[in-house]
Amino acid sequence: MRSVIIDGYVDEPACLGVPPYISPYPRYIAGALIDAGIKPRDVYYYTIDQLRAEPKIIELMDRADLIAVIAGLTVPGRYLNAKPATIQEIRDFIARYNEKIIVGGPIRLSQKSVLRNEYIAKKDLEARIFDRLTEKGDTDRWHTTSEIKRWSVKGAQIIRKHPRFPHNMCEIETYRGCPRETHCSFCTEPLYPHSSREIPDVVNEIRALYDFGARYFRIGRQPDLFSYKGIETTDGFKPNPAAIEKLYRGIRRAAPELRVLHMDNLNPATITEFPDESREIAKTIIKYHTPGDVAAMGVESGDPRVIRKNNLQIYPEDVIKAVELINEVGSKKGENGLPELLPGINLLHGLKGESKRTYQRNLELLQTIHDRGLLLRRINIRRAMRFKNTPLEETKISINRKLFHNYRNTIKKTIEVPMLKEIAPKGTTLKNILTESHHGQNTLGRQIASYPLLIKMRGILKLGIFVDAVATDQNHRSLTAMPVEKDDHRKNDL
Ligand code: SF4
Numbered sequence: 154m155r156s157v158i159i160d161g162y163v164d165e166p167a168c169l170g171v172p173p174y175i176s177p178y179p180r181y182i183a184g185a186l187i188d189a190g191i192k193p194r195d196v197y198y199y200t201i202d203q204l205r206a207e208p209k210i211i212e213l214m215d216r217a218d219l220i221a222v223i224a225g226l227t228v229p230g231r232y233l234n235a236k237p238a239t240i241q242e243i244r245d246f247i248a249r250y251n252e253k254i255i256v257g258g259p260i261r262l263s264q265k266s267v268l269r270n271e272y273i274a275k276k277d278l279e280a281r282i283f284d285r286l287t288e289k290g291d292t293d294r295w296h297t298t299s300e301i302k303r304w305s306v307k308g309a310q311i312i313r314k315h316p317r318f319p320h321n322m323c324e325i326e327t328y329r330g331c332p333r334e335t336h337c338s339f340c341t342e343p344l345y346p347h348s349s350r351e352i353p354d355v356v357n358e359i360r361a362l363y364d365f366g367a368r369y370f371r372i373g374r375q376p377d378l379f380s381y382k383g384i385e386t387t388d389g390f391k392p393n394p395a396a397i398e399k400l401y402r403g404i405r406r407a408a409p410e411l412r413v414l415h416m417d418n419l420n421p422a423t424i425t426e427f428p429d430e431s432r433e434i435a436k437t438i439i440k441y442h443t444p445g446d447v448a449a450m451g452v453e454s455g456d457p458r459v460i461r462k463n464n465l466q467i468y469p470e471d472v473i474k475a476v477e478l479i480n481e482v483g484s485k486k487g488e489n490g491l492p493e494l495l496p497g498i499n500l501l502h503g504l505k506g507e508s509k510r511t512y513q514r515n516l517e518l519l520q521t522i523h524d525r526g527l528l529l530r531r532i533n534i535r536r537a538m539r540f541k542n543t544p545l546e547e548t549k550i551s552i553n554r555k556l557f558h559n560y561r562n563t564i565k566k567t568i569e570v571p572m573l574k575e576i577a578p579k580g581t582t583l584k585n586i587l588t589e590s591h592h593g594q595n596t597l598g599r600q601i602a603s604y605p606l607l608i609k610m611r612g613i614l615k616l617g618i619f620v621d622a623v624a625t626d627q628n629h630r631s632l633t634a635m636p637v638e639k640d641d642h643r644k645n646d647l
Pocket of ligand 1: 331332333335336337341342343376420451
């Protein structure tokens with residue numbers, strides 16, 4: 154029985170799977186296939202970009218017995234050298250393959266009615282595939298944590314089939330779903346049931362990935378890493394520093410020569426409610442991780458009216474405290490040229506109650522952070538999208554384009570570029586930049602990291618190798634740099 158997994162890429166608030174990232178979804182699907190009795194050699198895995206470039210893959214799909222397509226961007230971004238699957242491509246697959254295809258992932262939340270049909274998994278794609286193959290029928294259900302314990306390990310081997318292997322970042326899940334009782338109006342995470350994996354299960358998955366050659370890991374598939382294995386109290390989930398220590402120590406033992414261990418997603422409210430535990434966790438992360446790490450925080454708005462109307466949890470003065478704490482623990486420079494751990498801030502527009510004043514309030518918040526000498530490694534500003542079954546579903550989102558454009562430019566010029574000049578000043582040596590493409594007479598590269606900076610290096614360098622480079626200038630989210638001569642640029646390669 155031949156099965157083909159097509160990775161159309163996902164980008165969700167708490168999960169990234171656009172190359173060089175590989176999300177847990179295709180790995181879990183491969184594990185479910187193998188657990189259901191399919192031989193590993195009959196599990197094919199291709200990315201959508203490979204499929205577009207190699208027509209032979211379509212012939213293979215024509216001959217396959219089962220096709221699983223994973224896709225969906227709930228927070229779309231701009232991607233270097235990767236183009237996610239489009240709705241039209243998904244429609245074409247469904248029209249061509251009918252009952253032998255199952256499409257899943259966050260695409261199920263799409264507002265496009267054409268996708269609401271029986272070939273879309275309404276819950277976990279891997280669970281539906283497993284049930285089909287084990288003759289329980291096509292059920293729409295969520296996977297269980299004991300299934301993920303097996304599938305994450307059995308499916309780890311498909312990373313070797315990823316076109317960027319071994320230079321791909323494995324996104325790792327600790328828990329999903331939001332444990333809060335009231336939810337932020339825009340967020341799709343509450344559409345997953347809250348389920349938390351056991352620490353040994355996460356560590357065993359990393360060991361399996363490592364044994365197959367993975368060296369880059371991000372603990373990114375959860376809405377708030379600091380709350381993982383938290384203890385429920387009347388004030389929310391009290392962070393559990395011992396659990397994070399156990400997780401990170403376990404990872405380092407399981408993958409002793411990993412190259413990158415980064416995190417994603419931190420709820421700033423956790424820091425302000427539980428600063429002591431949070432400080433301890435931040436210190437633990439720095440003890441075990443690799444530098445250039447980013448704690449991206451969903452702030453969303455600095456406007457109290459918007460905060461109230463959208464059930465957001467945190468007000469500007471608390472955001473500043475959270476930024477302060479991460480800076481205090483993490484701003485020291487690490488061996489790859491970047492600070493150990495800095496905060497990132499996500500801001501969202503198009504929420505309920507938004508007005509011109511919201512832009513002003515957000516600017517004031519960022520300016521205060523800057524004036525206090527604190528650093529943000531990244532400011533992410535995006536427009537809210539409406540999804541089914543979220544409170545924002547029925548809200549009309551209107552954004553004044555000119556205002557939005559000017560606001561973004563002001564933030565770039567007055568906050569982001571000056572901060573980047575402090576984070577990576579001229580003369581900083583940035584290590585292990587993977588060369589990815591050519592642009593004119595320059596080579597573009599990035600470190601394999603959480604929110605890597607784009608680095609533009611003069612000259613045409615061989616692609617797919619690691620180089621070091623010295624920063625010569627800073628732009629918005631990018632640096633220009635001079636590559637450092639090495640006797641053998643390939644010596645860092647795996
Ligand atoms: S706290 Fe808000 S943004 Fe975070 S997961 Fe819950 S609903 Fe989503």
